[in-house]
Amino acid sequence: MTAYDELMAFQRDTEALGQVAGRLGWDQETMMPHGATPQRAEEHAAMANILHARRIAPQVGEWLDKAEAADPVAAANLRHIRRDYERTAKVPARLAAELARTTSLAHRVWAQARADEDVASFLPILKQVVALRIEEAAAVAGNTDPYDALLDDYEPGATGESLGAMFAALRPRLVDLRAAILDRPAPAMLDQAFDDAAQLALSEKLALAFGYSLDTGRIDKAVHPFSSGSGLDVRITTRTNPRDPFNCFYSTIHEVGHAAYEQGIDATHLLTPLGRGVSMGVHESQSRIYENQLGRSRAFTGWLYGQMRDAFGDFGIPDEDAFFGTVNRVSDGFIRTEADEVQYNLHVLLRFDLERALIAGDLAVDDLEAAWNDRFKADFGYAVDKPSNGVLQDVHWSEGLFGYFPTYTLGNVYAGCLHVALRDAVPDLDDQLAKGDTSKATAWLRENVQQYGGLRTPVETIAHATGAAPSEGPLLDYLEAKFAGIYGL
Amino acid sequence: MTAYDELMAFQRDTEALGQVAGRLGWDQETMMPHGATPQRAEEHAAMANILHARRIAPQVGEWLDKAEAADPVAAANLRHIRRDYERTAKVPARLAAELARTTSLAHRVWAQARADEDVASFLPILKQVVALRIEEAAAVAGNTDPYDALLDDYEPGATGESLGAMFAALRPRLVDLRAAILDRPAPAMLDQAFDDAAQLALSEKLALAFGYSLDTGRIDKAVHPFSSGSGLDVRITTRTNPRDPFNCFYSTIHEVGHAAYEQGIDATHLLTPLGRGVSMGVHESQSRIYENQLGRSRAFTGWLYGQMRDAFGDFGIPDEDAFFGTVNRVSDGFIRTEADEVQYNLHVLLRFDLERALIAGDLAVDDLEAAWNDRFKADFGYAVDKPSNGVLQDVHWSEGLFGYFPTYTLGNVYAGCLHVALRDAVPDLDDQLAKGDTSKATAWLRENVQQYGGLRTPVETIAHATGAAPSEGPLLDYLEAKFAGIYGL
Numbered sequence: 001m002t003a004y005d006e007l008m009a010f011q012r013d014t015e016a017l018g019q020v021a022g023r024l025g026w027d028q029e030t031m032m033p034h035g036a037t038p039q040r041a042e043e044h045a046a047m048a049n050i051l052h053a054r055r056i057a058p059q060v061g062e063w064l065d066k067a068e069a070a071d072p073v074a075a076a077n078l079r080h081i082r083r084d085y086e087r088t089a090k091v092p093a094r095l096a097a098e099l100a101r102t103t104s105l106a107h108r109v110w111a112q113a114r115a116d117e118d119v120a121s122f123l124p125i126l127k128q129v130v131a132l133r134i135e136e137a138a139a140v141a142g143n144t145d146p147y148d149a150l151l152d153d154y155e156p157g158a159t160g161e162s163l164g165a166m167f168a169a170l171r172p173r174l175v176d177l178r179a180a181i182l183d184r185p186a187p188a189m190l191d192q193a194f195d196d197a198a199q200l201a202l203s204e205k206l207a208l209a210f211g212y213s214l215d216t217g218r219i220d221k222a223v224h225p226f227s228s229g230s231g232l233d234v235r236i237t238t239r240t241n242p243r244d245p246f247n248c249f250y251s252t253i254h255e256v257g258h259a260a261y262e263q264g265i266d267a268t269h270l271l272t273p274l275g276r277g278v279s280m281g282v283h284e285s286q287s288r289i290y291e292n293q294l295g296r297s298r299a300f301t302g303w304l305y306g307q308m309r310d311a312f313g314d315f316g317i318p319d320e321d322a323f324f325g326t327v328n329r330v331s332d333g334f335i336r337t338e339a340d341e342v343q344y345n346l347h348v349l350l351r352f353d354l355e356r357a358l359i360a361g362d363l364a365v366d367d368l369e370a371a372w373n374d375r376f377k378a379d380f381g382y383a384v385d386k387p388s389n390g391v392l393q394d395v396h397w398s399e400g401l402f403g404y405f406p407t408y409t410l411g412n413v414y415a416g417c418l419h420v421a422l423r424d425a426v427p428d429l430d431d432q433l434a435k436g437d438t439s440k441a442t443a444w445l446r447e448n449v450q451q452y453g454g455l456r457t458p459v460e461t462i463a464h465a466t467g468a469a470p471s472e473g474p475l476l477d478y479l480e481a482k483f484a485g486i487y488g489l
Numbered sequence: 490m491t492a493y494d495e496l497m498a499f500q501r502d503t504e505a506l507g508q509v510a511g512r513l514g515w516d517q518e519t520m521m522p523h524g525a526t527p528q529r530a531e532e533h534a535a536m537a538n539i540l541h542a543r544r545i546a547p548q549v550g551e552w553l554d555k556a557e558a559a560d561p562v563a564a565a566n567l568r569h570i571r572r573d574y575e576r577t578a579k580v581p582a583r584l585a586a587e588l589a590r591t592t593s594l595a596h597r598v599w600a601q602a603r604a605d606e607d608v609a610s611f612l613p614i615l616k617q618v619v620a621l622r623i624e625e626a627a628a629v630a631g632n633t634d635p636y637d638a639l640l641d642d643y644e645p646g647a648t649g650e651s652l653g654a655m656f657a658a659l660r661p662r663l664v665d666l667r668a669a670i671l672d673r674p675a676p677a678m679l680d681q682a683f684d685d686a687a688q689l690a691l692s693e694k695l696a697l698a699f700g701y702s703l704d705t706g707r708i709d710k711a712v713h714p715f716s717s718g719s720g721l722d723v724r725i726t727t728r729t730n731p732r733d734p735f736n737c738f739y740s741t742i743h744e745v746g747h748a749a750y751e752q753g754i755d756a757t758h759l760l761t762p763l764g765r766g767v768s769m770g771v772h773e774s775q776s777r778i779y780e781n782q783l784g785r786s787r788a789f790t791g792w793l794y795g796q797m798r799d800a801f802g803d804f805g806i807p808d809e810d811a812f813f814g815t816v817n818r819v820s821d822g823f824i825r826t827e828a829d830e831v832q833y834n835l836h837v838l839l840r841f842d843l844e845r846a847l848i849a850g851d852l853a854v855d856d857l858e859a860a861w862n863d864r865f866k867a868d869f870g871y872a873v874d875k876p877s878n879g880v881l882q883d884v885h886w887s888e889g890l891f892g893y894f895p896t897y898t899l900g901n902v903y904a905g906c907l908h909v910a911l912r913d914a915v916p917d918l919d920d921q922l923a924k925g926d927t928s929k930a931t932a933w934l935r936e937n938v939q940q941y942g943g944l945r946t947p948v949e950t951i952a953h954a955t956g957a958a959p960s961e962g963p964l965l966d967y968l969e970a971k972f973a974g975i976y977g978l
Contacts, residue, residue, distance in 0.1 A: 016535035019528070020513060027512065031520070035704035036722035039508070042760060046505040050539055215524035233525035271531060 003066035004074060008272065010063070011081060014054045015271040019229060021047040026228040026235055030220045045100075052096065055088040073274065076455050080273035083156070090140050099132050103400045110398035119369050119387045122398070127365045129400045130358055137359065147359045150403035154280040155410060157457050160356050163406050166413065166472050167349045173476050174349075175379055177483060178330070178342050184487045187325025188317060194245040198311045202245075203238050203252040205307070210290055211442040212236070212256045213263055225251040227258035227287075230276045234262040245312075246327060249304070250291050257290030258283055260442060264450030279458040280404065284411020285418060286445065292341050292412075293419040293478065294441055298485075299433035301327045307436070325486050332382065334389035342479055343380075345412055350375045351394070351405040359402055414462050416475025418449065421466040492555035493563060497761065499552070500570060503543045504760040508718060510536040515717040515724055519709045534589075541585065544577040562763065565944050569762030572645070579629050588621050592889040599887035608858050608876045611887070616854045618889045619847055626848065636848045639892035643769040644899060646946050649845050652895050655902065655961050656838045662965050663835050664868055666972060667819070670831060673976040676814025677806060683734040687800045691734075692727050692741040694796070699779055700931040701725070701745045702752055714740040716747035716776075719765045723751040734801075735816060738793070739780050746779030747772055749931060753939030768947040769893065773900020774907060775934065781830050781901075782908040782967065783930055787974075788922035790816045796925070814975050821871065823878035831968055832869075834901055839864045840883070840894040848891055903951050905964025907938065910955040 001009075024047060028040055054060075064082050069075035106125040113122035137146035147160040204219060222237035229235055236255035240248045261277045269275035277283040294300055298320075305323040308315065317323045330340045336347035354371055357363035363371055372391040373384045384390035396404055423429060426440045433441070448465035455461075462470045483489065490498070513536060517529055543549075553571050558564035595614040602611035626635030636649040693708060711726035718724055725744035729737045750766045758764035766772040783789055787809075794812040797804065806812045819829045825836035843860055846852035852860055861880040862873045873879035885893050912918060914937075915929045922930070937954035944950075951959045972978065 012531070013535040013538065016528075016532045017539070020509060020532050020536060023516065024509060024512075027516070031707065033703065033705050033707050033722060033724075035702070039505075039721040039759065042501070043505045043509050046502040047509060049502065050506070213524070214522065216522050218520065218522050232528040233522060235522075270528065 002068075003063045004068060004070070004078070007060065007063035007067050007081065008077065010054070010057075010060065011077075011273065012271045014051065015273070015275065017047070017051055017054070019231065019233065019271075021051060022228055022230075023233070023235075026226075026237075029222045029224075029226065030237060041104075048100070052088070055084060060085050061089075073269075073455065077273050080454055084273075087140055087152075091136055092139065095132065095136060095139065099136060099400060102128050102132055103398070106398045106400070107395070110392065110395065114388050114392040117387050117392075119391060122392065123365055123368075126368075126397060129397070130365055130402075133400050133402050134359060134361075145360075147356050147403065150359065151406070152403075154401075154404050154407050155458055156279060157459060158281070158406070158410065163352065163410065164356070167352060167406070167409065170345055170409070170413075170472050170476065171349050171379075173480070174342060174346050177480055178346065179381075180489050181330045181342060181483055181487050182332070184489070186331060187329045187486070188322060189329060190244070190246070190315060190317070190326060192315055193242040194312055194315070196240040196242060199240045199245045199248045200238070202307055202311050203248050206249055206295075206304075207236070207252055207256045209436050210253055210256045210295075210438050211260055216263060217259055219252070225255050227255040227262070230262045230265070231270045234259045245308070250295060253295040254287045254291040257287030260290065260446070261286040261450045264446040265453035266451045269453045269455075274452075274454040276454060278452075278454045278456070278461055280407035281410035281414060282449070282458050282461050284408055285414030285462070286411075286450065288411050289415040289418055289422075289445070290438075290442075293415055293422075294433065294438060296327055296341065297430070297433055298324045299430035300436070300438075302434050303436035328483070328486055330483070330487075332380070334376075334384060335393060341412075342483060345409045346379050348405050348409040350379065351396075352409070355397070355402045355405065413472050413475050414470055416472070416478050417462055417466045417468070417470045418445070419478060420474045421448070491557075492552045493557060493559070493567070496549065496552035496556050496570065497566065499543070499546075499549065500566075500762065501760045503540065504762070504764065506536070506540055506543070508720065508722065508760075510540060511717055511719075512722070512724075515715075515726075518711045518713075518715065519726060530593075537589070541577070544573060549574050550578075562758075562944065566762050569943055573762075576629055576641075580625055581628065584621065584625060584628065588625060588889060591617050591621055592887070595887045595889070596884070599881065599884065603877050603881040606876050606881075608880060611881065612854050612857075615857075615886060618886070619854055619891075622889050622891050623848060623850075634849075636845050636892065639848065640895065641892075643890075643893050643896050644947055645768060646948060647770070647895070647899065652841065652899065653845070656841060656895070656898065659834055659898070659902075659961050659965065660838050660868075662969070663831060663838075666969055667831050667835065668870075669978050670819045670972055670976050671821070673978070675820060676818045676975070677811060678818060679733070679735070679804060679806070679815065681804055682731040683801055683804070685729040685731060688729045688734045688737045689727070691796060691800050692737050695738055695784075695793075696725070696741050696745045698925050699742055699745045699784075699927050700749055700935075705752060706748055708741070714744050716744040716751070719751045719754070720759045723748045734797070739784060742784040743776045743780040746776030749779065749935070750775040750939045753935040754942035755940045758942045758944075763941075763943040765943060767941075767943045767945070767950055769896035770899035770903060771938070771947050771950050773897055774903030774951070775900075775939065777900050778904040778907055778911075778934070779927075779931075782904055782911075783922065783927060785816055785830065786919070786922055787813050788919035789925070789927075791923050792925040817972070817975055819972070819976075821869070823865075823873060824882060830901075831972060834898045835868045837894050837898040839868065840885075841898070844886070844891045844894065902961050902964050903959055905961070905967050906951055906955045906957070906959045907934070908967060909963045910937070 024044060032040060060081070064078065064085060067078055069078050102125065106129050109125045110122050113119065133150060134146055137149040141149035145160055151158050151160060207219060216232045217234045217236065220235070220237050221239055223239065225237050225239055227234065227236045236252070236259050238248055238252040238255065261283055265275055301324045302320040305317070305320045317326050328340065330342050333339060336344065339347055350372070353375070354363060354368065358365065358368065369387065369391045376384050376390065422441060422444050425444055429441060432439065449461060452461060456464060459470060513533060521529060549570070553567065553574060556567055558567050591614065595618050598614045599611050602608065622639060623635055626638040630638035634649055640647050640649060696708060697703070705721045706723045706725065709724070709726050710728055712728065714726045714728055716723065716725045725741070725748050727737055727741045727744065750772055754764055790813045791809040794806070794809045806815050817829065819831050822828060825833065828836055839861070842864070843852060843857065847854065847857065858876065858880045865873050865879065911930060911933050914933055918930060921928065938950060941950060945953060948959060
């Protein structure tokens, strides 16, 4: 066996163990008995220790020194493994353990603080988390910007500066679009209860309509919908709310987008570093284009309207055009995860600027709440009423996930670019979508994005599919045109 | 840290990883998408490799050399870890790998052979499995009987000779009892369909009645019911058959017996070698006493009769006495897993004698089917009609599990002993059981057997609870008395 073959055999087991660890997380959110929590923490920790030890195993370094890439796939595998090995090896074991311990504690403190609406009780541990992540970034980054070192965990190659420029271009046009929309009369809302079982039945139909394979997947309920797993076992979850069936349907379509990416990767990459979505941003581009550009399009919502009438009878929306408005209704709200296409990115931009300032040392943790509230007021025009609607609303910072938020908006930007290319390639797309048929769209995405997994960098992945470097223009043009139509701007 | 503390910290992680690997098996039987099979095989193998490497890790040997036991719990932990370490270390890596590969292949060949009713196609690979297990036994056993070395995996301390003597005493009385019963008119059978959802609802009620905790457990459906996990996450499965609700109810109670053992172990033993049931035989004693001596008793079936009337209305059995007969009906059949209390052990004794002869070299694999069919005719009085009802019916031998079968009957023998002691300790037991209340019985079993987990050897565990060395007499006396009553012998 060559050094490359030995390395890949070792890596294949590591990937398989990573799948096992990931499924433990799935189980925890869907199946685990409540009383198992303390034991599960030890199981997670034991798996994490195993995976960490394999990531920095000395023989990996030796194989990497000797391995030669015979083709582009091998070169990409080596690039991923080397990057992971070097990054992991740079973080001292003491620091890694302290990060794990502190974020685990911080998560619990945050949950309590949010329940109590008590920001002050969260700040001491958040300071520790920020300090530890800055220390980690310094260990990893060398002379580069510490925030970039953190960002690189979720979106390899992205920098705070480049994202900052992109987001600076997004913000004014989104603020203006939002203000223009909210000046106009709003479409009707749904205003009745929708049977839970019927919601789940239609949500499964939607998952299948978007090409999700139940042969290598399954759908369960969870408090917060998520997608989990790679390769031949990619599971999604959804939820129901009797008053808000769109939450169920569009959560499902969103998670199907993530899952379709994993299910769409070329089978030859199974249990290799190429056999997973290449970055959070590209992942989010798939979930978002499924959910928004396809799922919330006029053509597809026309079909969905008929499906909902079949499932629920008359629910007070007179026709497809009105339903398109209802699905895409823009209204005030504090919560990122409940935001519409227009306002969602404003929530993300706020978090990106604040966390970048935190890591740069330009914003003190003690000043975070005030900074949040000021910025929210500036962009949304009204004041945060309580911390659970403001600085305490998201779990991410308690878990130390600085650098994660911007990938949400980056995914939307990528989805905007892909949508233009998709429309060019499939001119009659709306004819299919109007019949609930997404097969041409999903086939194009599979062919041009999904199948490659981690073969290229994130930016290369999008550029390969669209023929151009990604930029924020297409997303903005799409949003302005769509909502001008709905709101008569 | 002392050597003992270091060893136990390492062992704790190993136990946690063992729980993760076990839950992977649970997932495979209950939740896994069909198409995930090939990937799952790699995940299982990766986990097995990790666990194997930890079992024979050199530092375990060093810690064992230095560790000192400060108390009986520590002494028992060291005994378990030392036994496992020495045993695993004696099997060459080449042999372990070949066993894993060959049994995995043999399992598939067996399934196909059973479907095709083609014994000959299974024999070549079965010969390999037998030869490999004999080789393993020789590596482990040194000068002792190879069969004992295999048996020791499932029932530490048991020997083929001691079990052989016990089983030789069982067989004639069971054969006679069976013959006497089948000479008499049989009780009525159930003869209608029973709603699946109502079966599951009542089966959950039964699980709770027998003290199963859903706070640290859950119930799902599986093709073959099983119990899985230790400590704070102990899951059971059941199944439904519209024509045979007893299959659902008594499978559930049986698995609850296994699960209650795990849930009943003292919490201080969590994720240590003492935190699991001590042997297959003692485990089976718990499942069997829950299922049979308690669950199929006149008193408890009286309560169950009322529950079934409430759930299903009149199902053609006139009263509690008739229902007691129906539950305990003895009838001809080829299949071990479907056998009643009386005939079950005859099925096991047959397998024990044949597999012991195979491992001793006294029976050739080529002669196995004829030996099976002869013995079946001798004990049951009629001929095996096809291999799937005979030598191909069980999965065990294809997986190399020689030494496993006798623990089923050993469990019944232990249950017989425990039942006598339980009746002595709780003279008014039937008053509770008649109300569907098993709390005194399960509390006694928890107090006298379950809480100790692996603290004592299997035989010591039973002797501690009953005050005497286990023997087959109580089981035979119980069966003869019970069925004399039902059948008027």
